[in-house]
Amino acid sequence: MTPEALKAQQKDYFVAEWVEEQLAMTPYCFCGRQVNEDYFCDTCGRQCTCQVILCRGPQTLRVVEMFLHGNPDFKNFQAFPYED
Numbered sequence: 488m489t490p491e492a493l494k495a496q497q498k499d500y501f502v503a504e505w506v507e508e509q510l511a512m513t514p515y516c517f518c519g520r521q522v523n524e525d526y527f528c529d530t531c532g533r534q535c536t537c538q539v540i541l542c543r544g545p546q547t548l549r550v551v552e553m554f555l556h557g558n559p560d561f562k563n564f565q566a567f568p569y570e571d
Contacts, residue, residue, distance in 0.1 A: 489571075490519055494517050499517050501511045503542045504542075510550055514537045541570055
């Protein structure tokens with residue numbers, strides 16, 4: 488999955504990376520702008536809802552999938568490999 492494909496679908500997303508033995512997730516509006524912790528996009532003037540997670544690397548994808556499957560609060564989230 489690519490950010491461009493999510494832009495076409497108008498879906499906000501996280502980019503997840505495994506960095507120094509920790510999962511780091513950065514939220515993005517579907518327009519491609521990184522948003523802050525309040526998930527508000529200044530460019531679009533809207534509140535973002537990130538439920539798609541693009542995972543950089545197979546280890547990141549495994550960690551995210553384990554997290555999602557183990558927590559019912561995240562049942563509406565989807566994880567995909569990040570395709571450059």
